[in-house]
Amino acid sequence: MTVFSTESFAGHEQVVFVSDDRVGLRAIIAIHSTRLGPALGGCRMYPYADEASALRDVLRLSRGMTFKAAAAGLGLGGGKSVILGDPRKSKTPELLRAMGVAVNRLGGRYITAEDVGTTVADFAWVRQNTRHVVGLPEELGGTGDPSPTTALGVYHGIVASVAHRLDRDLRGLTVAVQGLGNVGWNLCRLLAGAGARLTVSDVDAALARKACAEFDAQAVEPDEIYAVQADVFSPCAMGAVVNDRTLPQMKFRVIAGGANNQLAGDEHGRQLRDKEILYAPDFVINAGGLIRVASEHEGFNSTKVDSQVKAIGATLHRIFELAGRTGTPTQSAAMQLVQERLGGGNSGRSANNGNNSASNALAERVA
Ligand code: NAD
Numbered sequence: 001m002t003v004f005s006t007e008s009f010a011g012h013e014q015v016v017f018v019s020d021d022r023v024g025l026r027a028i029i030a031i032h033s034t035r036l037g038p039a040l041g042g043c044r045m046y047p048y049a050d051e052a053s054a055l056r057d058v059l060r061l062s063r064g065m066t067f068k069a070a071a072a073g074l075g076l077g078g079g080k081s082v083i084l085g086d087p088r089k090s091k092t093p094e095l096l097r098a099m100g101v102a103v104n105r106l107g108g109r110y111i112t113a114e115d116v117g118t119t120v121a122d123f124a125w126v127r128q129n130t131r132h133v134v135g136l137p138e139e140l141g142g143t144g145d146p147s148p149t150t151a152l153g154v155y156h157g158i159v160a161s162v163a164h165r166l167d168r169d170l171r172g173l174t175v176a177v178q179g180l181g182n183v184g185w186n187l188c189r190l191l192a193g194a195g196a197r198l199t200v201s202d203v204d205a206a207l208a209r210k211a212c213a214e215f216d217a218q219a220v221e222p223d224e225i226y227a228v229q230a231d232v233f234s235p236c237a238m239g240a241v242v243n244d245r246t247l248p249q250m251k252f253r254v255i256a257g258g259a260n261n262q263l264a265g266d267e268h269g270r271q272l273r274d275k276e277i278l279y280a281p282d283f284v285i286n287a288g289g290l291i292r293v294a295s296e297h298e299g300f301n302s303t304k305v306d307s308q309v310k311a312i313g314a315t316l317h318r319i320f321e322l323a324g325r326t327g328t329p330t331q332s333a334a335m336q337l338v339q340e341r342l343g344g345g346n347s348g349r350s351a352n353n354g355n356n357s358a359s360n361a362l363a364e365r366v367a
Contacts, residue, residue: 001050001051001052001055006052006055008056008060009059011032011033012030012031012032012062013031014030014031014109015031015055016028016030016031016102016106018102020095020098022094022098023094023097024090024092025098025102026083026085027081027082027099027102028054028058028081029058029079029102030058030061030062031062031077031078031106031109031110032059032062032065032077032079033066033078034077035342035343036342037075037076038076038077038110038111038132038297039062039066039076039077039109039110039111040065040069040076040078040079040294040297041065041078041079041080041110041111041113042080042081042113042115043080043083043112043113043114043115043118043126044058044080044081044115045082045083045086045091045115045117045118046083046085046087047086051084054082054084058080058081061080061082062079063078064260065080066078067283067334067335067338068283068290069287069290069294070338071281071283071284071287071315072284072290072291072308072315073308073315073341074290074308076297079109079110080115081099081103081112083095083099087117087118091122093125096122096126097126097128097129098129099112099126100125100126100128100129100130100133101129101130103130103132103133104131104132106132108132110132111134111297112126112130112134113133113135120135120137123136124137124140127140134297135293135296136296141296142293143292143293143300145182146289146292146293147181148186149288149289149291149292149305149309150182150186150258150286150287150289151182151183151186151187151190151288152190153286153287153288153291153309154183154187154234154236154257154258154285154286155190155191156309156312156313157256157284157285157312157316158170158191158232158234158256158280159313160313160314160316160317161256161278161316161320162231162254164278165253165254165278166231166253166254169194170191170194170195171194171195172195173196173232174196174197174230174231174232175191175197175198175199175230175231175232175233175234176198176228176234176252177191177198177199177201177236177257178200178201178222178225178233178234178236178241178259179201179202179236179237179238180200180204180210181236183258183286184202184236184258185207188200188211188214188215189215191215192215192216197216197218198215198216198217199217199218199219199220199225199230200217200218200219200220201219201220201221201222203222203237226241226250227249227250230252232252232253232254232255232256233252233256234255234256234257234258235255235257235262236258236259237259239259239260240261240262240264241264242255242262242272242279243265243268244268247271250277253276253278254280255280257280258282258286259286260282260283261282262279262282263282263331266331269329269330269331269332270329272329273323273328273329273330278320278330279329280330281330281331281334284312284315284316285312285316287312288312291305291308292305292309315337318337319333319334319337320333322336
């Protein structure tokens with residue numbers, strides 16, 4: 001297995017391999033950048049096929065966190081950690097406490113949080129050995145579920161995208177929402193409240209039916225959502241939904257949703273530009289949850305969080321203007337903005353976060 005020459009290693013400040021045989025812990029903590037502040041990113045537990053896959057995953061994800069935090073204007077860097085193992089079989093309080101020791105050794109350069117395969121409740125154990133944890137439940141001094149805040153950021157992002165592309169507000173507009181989970185459901189409530197008409201899909205048919213009743217929405221089968229007649233498409237389920245198969249079906253004017261890594265590849269960003277479909281880059285529009293959990297680090301202030309989440313709309317306006325002026329896809333314009341905020345250098349190679357392929361299978365959560 002290579003480390004320094006692994007794709008995505010570029011720009012990483014520090015990568016720590018953690019082992020504690022006593023409790024069966026094997027983990028990797030990747031700190032991509034602390035240029036803007038301590039590196040914040042979730043701790044994922046997954047039964048990786050091999051060590052190289054775990055390393056690739058943590059490096060891609062930590063780099064993505066640098067971009068997300070910088071785009072949100074936060075005083076934070078990017079990091080991530082992965083625990084190698086099956087969370088259903090080997091996640092024990094002892095293992096989680098040992099992970100807390102490992103995080104603590106970094107002295108606050110890395111701040112951890114819940115991710116795929118870990119839960120907020122797990123972090124009560126991690127927290128016993130380090131205070132460098134965010135995203136805790138309210139009873140442990142945290143701010144609880146970040147999803148409604150992610151949905152609010154996506155809502156502001158949709159308002160900004162529609163204003164830019166269609167020069168109007170949401171009343172009477174049709175929005176196709178894919179995925180009615182924590183983010184999608186909260187988003188539907190906000191959109192319906194603003195007078196938008198909703199077309200929805202979820203692999204869970206009962207959820208789709210519930211949305212029809214609650215939001216007066218129309219439901220379509222999961223695979224039909226790409227071809228529906230709607231002004232806005234809002235992917236809130238999984239990654240890589242803009243791809244060679246779906247893009248030719250799309251007649252939307254705007255794509256703006258909460259899912260991570262929506263573009264299957266950089267070329268799809270270029271194709272969206274050519275089709276004049278305005279794309280709100282995912283790592284910009286879905287940063288609301290990160291903004292919320294990050295605020296725990298400094299002391300939660302709801303007024304400040306609300307204004308930072310609202311600023312997602314203003315950031316998108318800047319990105320759209322830059323993209324329009326330079327003729328670049330919006331995803332590339334977003335990366336230019338990130339580079340500016342990072343003061344140049346120390347970034348990834350791909351305008352598409354380099355996060356797509358392998359990481360899509362493990363849809364990244366908040367941090
Ligand atoms: P979730 O698991 O609560 O909801 C996902 C929903 O999508 C589920 O209802 C599921 O049944 C549905 N779904 C799965 N495959 C589908 C398909 N093919 N078609 C239609 N529906 C499908 O997840 P969530 O927390 O709402 O997150 C949604 C997306 O947003 C994920 O990509 C996640 O990584 C991203 N995200 C979430 C947050 C957050 O705060 N929760 C923050 C940033 C990004």
